[in-house]
Amino acid sequence: MIRALVLAFAQLSDPRVRRVVWIGVFVSLLAYALLAVGASWALSATPLTGYGWIDATIDVMGGLGVLVLAWLLFPATVGTVSSFFLDEVVERVEARHYPGLPAPRRAGWLEELATALRFLVLVLAVNLAALPIYIFAPGLNLIVFYTINxxxxxxEYFEMVAYRRMDRAAARAMRRARPLKPFLAGVVIAFLSTIPFANLLVPVVASAFMVHVLQSMSAPLAAGRTTVIRR
Structure with a gap:
């Protein structure tokens, strides 16, 4: 597991992998800049009460609210944007470390969009449901957060990588046969997601990390003929 993580970070030396990081950050910054400008214009152009000082206060508080919301959701947005380019990251990892693999299955952009949105909604919904525990249960909140996420x-990352190499039934069978590795890898990814600035690298590092985790799981299961991964 540690070796897989070290190799994942080392993959950032690849210019094409770094390009995916910058695309995710740049597009997200652009989206939030447009959001901030639009929200600022809407607040200033729409007097809500007719009292100057109250409307000015609302404008300031609304602007601060937009900035806070942007800060909280920025890493998730970077991950959503980057998800459309993670296939390239996985390809670079496989080409560098597993050159004997056959050509992967290609997913269409609609499938990638649906997967990214489904995952984003699921993560937001589950964490919002757990919000009372995060707020009112110190100590337990960390356990719940890292377990859930x-x-x-x-x-999510395991299935994204595995579906390139096998059908859904085989991927799920592999994960259920050895659930600890994907889960522990997910805990590592969740921890990295809580570190400021490092969380911007998470989509790319997590994808590369999971390629190595998947390949480490494939050898024992291949002997039992429960997967179609070939080296």
Whole structure:
């Protein structure tokens, strides 16, 4: 697991992998800049009460609210944008470390969009449901956070990488046969997601990380003929 993570970070030396990081950050910054400008214009152009000082206060508070919301959701937005380019990251990892693999299955952009949105909605919904625990249960909140998000992130990144190499039934059978590795990898990804600035690298590093995790799981299961991965 540690070796897989080290190799994942080392993959950032690849210019094409770094390009995916910058695309995610740039597009997200552009989207939030447009949001901030639009929100600022809407607030200033729409007097809500007719009292100057109250409307000015609302404008300031609304602007601050937009900035806080942008800060909280920025890493998730970077991840959503980057998800459309993660196939390239996985390809670079496979070409560098597993050159003997056959050509992968290609997913259409509609499938990638649906997967990215489904995952984003699921993560937001589950974490909002757990929000009372995060706020009112110190100590337990960390356990709940890393357990929930470790499972979700581990499953999502594992399936994203595995579906390139096998059908859904085989991928799920592999994950259920050895659930600990994807889960622990997901906990590592969840932890990295909580570190400022490092969380911007998470989509790319997590994708590269999970390629190595998948390949480490494939050898024992291949002996039992439960997967179609070929080296």
């Amino acid at each position: 470790g499972y979700l992130l581990g499953r």
